[in-house]
Amino acid sequence: MIQTDLWPQVQRLARRAERPSRYLGSEWGATRTTDADFSFCMAYPDTYELGQPNQAVRILVNAVAAMEGVAAERAFLPAPDMADAMRDAGVPAFSLESCAPLREFDVVGITLPHELAATNVLELLDLAQIPLRAADRAVDDPIVIGGGPCAMNPEPYAPFFDAISVGEGEESVPELVAAVWAGRAAGESRQQILRRLAQVQSTYVLSLYRVLDADEAQRQSSWVVPLEEGVPPVIVRRVFEGFAESDAWEPCVVPFAEAVHDRLNVEVLRGCARGCRFCQAGMMYRPVRERSVDNIVSAVLRGLDETGYDEVSLTSLSTTDHSQIEEILTRLNRACAGRGVRVSVPSQRLDSFGVQMAELVAGQKKGGLTFAPEAGTQRLRDIINKNVSEEDLFCAIDAAMAAGWRRVKLYFMVGLPGETDDDVKGIASLAQRAYDRMKAATPPDQRGSLAMTVSVALFVPKAQTPFQWDGQISREEALRRVGLLKRSVKYRAVRVSYHDPQTSFVEAVMSRGGRACADLVQAAWEAGARFDAWTELFNEEAWRTAADKVGLVPETIAEATYDTDYVMPWAHISAGVTQEFLAEERQRAQEGLTTQDCTFDACTVCGVCMQTGTRNQLAAPRSMPEGGRERHG
């Protein structure tokens, strides 16, 4: 039960800290339940300004707070300066609402937003004075539950959590909290409580499984097997079926500190069925569920009134794919006129319709437009199932220039399966021809302000995608290909920037690693790794030292390529999309065949609807605008 108020100690440290506003709590919209019988803290393994805008934190705190008698609070990892000061002073990690030690909560949830947050999970647990490994926790330590995108392969995190919730948590997290409460109320042991959790749909309780060695895993088609009756051999992702119907206004906290995406976010749809073969999000948020125009417009207006934000973003994986996006934006434009409110639509789709939608809300100020062709040639775009053509891109550029944009950013990946040097040079060629197109579509006297950036990232194979069996290219090879790209770009106006392959390498290791990777994470953290996602804090040496210490060759984990009959370490987790579908998609990739999007076309039998008992829910039938996406396999 939470009882200690650490504020007096925290205040002394916060005064001296960089950005004290990270640690204050008491923001507008934050709620504190003082007479609760049970407590839950949702923690984000990075600093406040990165974690506060996170949708999982917002949704799950609200979901648990709605339970009678339960206090739901938030916690974030203090920045390095504060973390060090807290350790020196013996002040443990705390929640924001009550400024209570994390270790006093009954249940602590930690979301795993991306692969580079692993060492931060340990940093947070250690700072919270909670034993790092679930096996070492005592009866009154919190039950620590993980979840989020990295639950698609939870093995590198597994020993640090009592349970991992796979999939969407709107319903499952309150169920888990209720189960712990019931167990605690009955005076049960930790193990008995964990057995209760295993009965909550889509929950992976590590201690109830036996880990197999590599040979046995291949024979048994899984790296872990249940130790007892009633424990599911495969954990299928939870889908919140009521999403489309549920209120799009999700109450939120308005931070004092300037957060990333510091604006009202309204989730307009969930899921994307375009089927890009490298994309984990595209596989793990199916089926596609659209909220209605009325639901969205009402949520935006109420949200603006209640938060005081001057910007709203309509979020999803592909907002411009919403069947009624034009009506939504037109209505919002009228409703927000004269209020100094900006409406933004992230990630335009790559065609002139996407640009028209961006233009609807852009107002007079035109920053840059970003498009993601992902690959430089049609051959490789077909392999990855990115169903856009050069013509789509060029039409999008024509429309963007006509509407007044002058800056364009193009995203690509290098190291995609099947990539050749011609594909790398193809990126340069495509970018230059796109730039020619920009020039041609811009009046001569305005051409001086044209700018194009080509941003390149290294392909990271992700669990539960058709490319999960494909290895990452080595860092040396990645640098060679980036070098080739840079030499191939002859235009001075086209700037090439690329992401450090070093961190992409750690991402691949964490994305594909098995249980043994947990030791690697712990050794890396012990050697000083934390905040790996912060370029200036990434500690390569720590990861090196850790690999030597635990005797792992991380290159093997990141770079090995397997046949589709090889059983990967996450075979006991299912995103709903079947392994057969993933294997089939990889086969089609190798044959250069594309696969359609089932929200525009026929069902592709990915398996999600069957396995999760759901279906696509569209607000209206989707239709392709003129000239868009005629290429199908």
Place this chain on the structure above:
Amino acid sequence: MADPRLFRLRVRYAKSGRLALLSHLEVARSLERAVRRAGLPFAVTNGFSPHMRIAFGAALPVGVGGIDEFFDLYLTDYVAPEKALAALAAVSPADLMPHGAAYVEPTAPAASVACPLSAYRVTFDGPIGRALVVPEQVEVVRKKKRKVLAVDDFLVGDIRACEDGCAVEFTLEAKPTGSLRPDVLVEAMVVKTEAGASSGKEQAAGAGGDMRADASAHEATCAPLPAVRSIVRISQK
């Protein structure tokens, strides 16, 4: 300059409690959001990125509170001041609470320069027990550049003891060329006072060291000053 169709409402508020740790930018953003939540008919600028017409008084540093801060809000419609105040109070965090609202002349000086004189109260955890020594100059780092400020250019009058010797008050004047932060002056006075009381030990403790960190250096001659509990701007004019 002044748009005759607009109404200039000056709202007074306190920055207190834990929100004293907010930066000026964070306070400004928070107040602007409160105005929107209150549903007041604020004016919006014309131009490429339209935003609320609001102007803030002189900035307070992180960690310094204020009991009578203010901002000017331009309204497109007249709203009775007490109604505007009630609407704002209903949607403001307790530690950033407005307590007054009145219309001011559209031609009055800008909020940021309207009140160059600021009086501060510094409260310590216990009695100070001696007069604070004011350094002649204070070194500050601004945008990675070192700058030496002469305290006399900014300090108006004396350092006045109050609250049974547990607090002091002083007044600083903001100059068009810059100003001296009250927390920087307090820190410099504390260092100077503690060093002055144990000047013999200063060399022994090592030049440039943080005098307050090395408590043992002071024990023979004088106990260190009690910790600073709060710095608050108590008035501006």
